[in-house]
Amino acid sequence: MPSVSMTVNGKAVSGNVEERTLLVQFLREHLRLTGTHVGCDTSQCGACVVHVDGKSVKSCTLLALALEGANVLTIEGLAEPNGPLHPMQEAFRQNHGLQCGYCTPGMIMSAIDIVRRKGHELDERTIREELDGNICRCTGYHNIVKSIAAGAKAMAQGGAPRQAAE
Amino acid sequence: MYNFTFHRPTTVRQAAGLLAKNPDAKLLAGGHSLIPVMKQRLAQPSALIDLAKVEGLHGVELKGRSVVVGAMTTHSDVANSPIMQQALPGLAAVPAAIGDPQVRHMGTIGGSIANNDPNADYPAACLGLGATIITNKRKIAADDFFTGMFSTALEDGEIITKVSFPIAKKAAYEKFKHPASGFALVGVFVSKRGPEIRVAVTGAGANGVFRVKSFEEALKRRFAAKSLEGMTIPATGMNSDIHASAEYRAHLVGVLARRAVAKATA
Structure with a gap:
């Protein structure tokens, strides 16, 4: 081989x-x-x-x-073992951006790439458009979108994300 | 997926040599059409020849009055190329609407046109701009290149190296996306370059991408959406499947052509 x-x-x-x-x-x-x-x-x-x-x-x-x-x-x-989570992971945790969790690793890896390409201030439309290639069969998109908006901001500050405003 | 041997040439000449030695081989570009059909065992190449490391196949450059795109340039690199956005924004918008961000990071222009999927976007752009497909052996006009569903004028051992697009002053693409697959249920590319008018349609024809001469004639009088008002094409020869009937596809050709012209003249 x-x-x-x-x-x-x-x-x-x-x-x-x-x-x-x-x-x-x-x-x-x-x-x-x-x-x-x-x-x-x-x-x-x-x-x-x-x-x-x-x-x-x-x-x-x-x-x-x-x-x-x-x-x-x-x-x-994304994060050191036993260390703090990556800001995008932390944003998913704080905003309950997952239900069963199966799609979550892919969502988070796509989310970080959205930030690379589109910056830290992401509106809902951009996030939903850019998530074209990620499917959540729990259909938990609402909180996923909130998580990504919060995570994108947190990545700019390099710190822990704040809970997205309702 | 059945197994195969895997080759990674670094020059077009090496790749052509490997193709000659392995008659059942397939060229691997971005792999986002080929690998899925290999998984389904619809394709069973004995060898894959990966073009990723072949020099000279990447990038977008301005050459006189044309934009030349390397065959292995990804959809995202074409869509985000400042040269393309400046010279041919109507073409830059085509790869931007293919698949999803991850697919656009891998899929390539050469792979797309060599595959000539009847619902793919790039064939419409090539035919709609009168592109020239450049291979290791010759130059082929888009009008002669796309010969039918999943078939092209490429001969055994022939490798697409570049695609050259003449810069048209007015050009635009309108696509009616299938909501699940993202492929074009129907897509129409229109362009005006001096006196030359082109209207190319993908997704609709049972025989792949085609031009609509009646629309082109109407647009010669005046390149405006109004010139196509009420115009339609016959449903004969249109694809009909669970997604859309032949009549619906024929109807969409008229609607999308008007929208594309409106966009090109906006």
């Missing part, structure tokens, strides 16, 4: 994988980073969103071998 090497959450990793191994399989099954989820497996639901070289992508539609040398960030890499 061919080998692949990349950086995941700041650490150099490598492994031998079948050619058809998807990035999400490499993350979950080889590296045991199970925070990245598989929802639809058809690049629609966004539960598998991670960052590759700083951009949000769907890890169910990328081949692990195609990421030789890439820099990958998953939900596990």
Whole structure:
């Protein structure tokens, strides 16, 4: 089997994988980073969103071998173990931005990428438009949108997010 | 997904050599059409030749009176290119409306037009602007390139390297998105470059993207939405499926063409 090497959450990793191994399989099954989820497996639901070289992508539609040398960030890499949460994670916690939680890692990784592209002051319309590629089957979008608006602001301050105003 | 061998050439020449050696191989661009169909086992290539590391296939540049886009340039890079936004804002809006942000970070112009999905947006933009598709072997006019549903003029071993778009003074795209898939139920690209008027339609035709000569003639008299008032196209040859009937698609062609012209002349 061919080998692949990349950086995941700041650490150099490598492994031998079948050619058809998807990035999400490499993350979950080889590296045991199970925070990245598989929802639809058809690049629609966004539960598998991670960052590759700083951009949000769907890890169910990328081949692990195609990421030789890439820099990958998953939900596990956002905060130090036992340290404070990333401001976007904290915003989801404070605003109850999840119900079952299955879509949450993808939502948070997409949210951080929205902030990168659109800045820290996000209106509801922008957030909803930009969440086109993430589906919450609990349909908890209202609080997800609130969480992202609060998290985006908190990322600017570099501190803990405030509860979004009702 | 069945397994395959995986290759990562760094030059177009190497990629072409690998294609010649592996007759069942497929080129991998962004992979956001190919990998899903491989998962469904609708495609079973023996080898994938990844173009990601091939030099010279990325970027948007101005060349005389054209904008030239590298085949591996992603939808988000085309949409956000200052050169494209300045020279051809009507074209920059096309990739901005494809898929979702994550898909736009991976999907490429070359992959989209080589696949020629009958509901894809880029084929309409290429035909609607009279683009030239540049391969490792030749230059192909958009009018000759799209030969039918999922089929193109590309020959075995031929690799798209660039797409050249002539700068049109007026150009716009209007798309009626399927609400679930985001693909064009119908999309219409219109342009006016000097005396040349083009109206190209995706999503509607049973044979893929096509031009509407009757609309183009009407717009030659005056390039205004009013020139198309009351005009429609016959439903014969239109796609009909669970999403929309042939009649509905034909109706949308007229509506979206008027909206696109209005947008281009705004």
